[in-house]
Amino acid sequence: MKTKESLVRGHRRESVLLTLSELQDLRARQRTFEGAYWRTALAAFSTGLLILKVFSREFYKIGITFFVFGMAMLAIALWRRRTAGDVFDLSIPFKTSGNWVILTTIVTMATYIVMLVLLFRL
Template identity: 35%
Template structure:
């Protein structure tokens, strides 16, 4: 397990030094971590709703949504680890760039393999959903 430091402090005791840094951290967390968690909660809610409101013929669809939620939450965990590494001292530049202004850590980049993983999961679940609907 990697133990990254943030301005020399462990993650649990790290405190942002100014409002701009705090805003940047929150924005990235809200955009990246929050989006995956909101999707997971929506999928779990849909699974429970389908299982509770519809008859037994629809249970497989509810279970499929539940499994998809669990798999996306696993990918969210990997994305969170990626974000933690981006802000660590190992990725933080020594000085800010005169041409780009203040640098917060590693330049923002989409976690490509995670995006591909989510895309494949959703595509597969849509195919399974269509198959399950035709079996009803």
């Protein structure tokens, strides 16, 4: 069965020679596209673990909230990667997707609201 390969300027992605400018653009796309979501998820997991290990039982719900936020960001990152198509094709202009930004904003705002409610109940 033949699979569809992603092409850059008509060549397989693995065999194309890129200029320095194109290589920098490709790296910037990768940092923006994948790195931000993964870093946010790891930071949320780390913060949740720190809260669960250092603080008393009253703060456990806040630590769990950070874990849930990290899972949501990880899910968004994976979902975005699977539905993005070939975002690293240099012949297509890079455009930040507004729908993903809105989804991330909603998840983040919901997390902050839950944390504020939990902090006020302490």
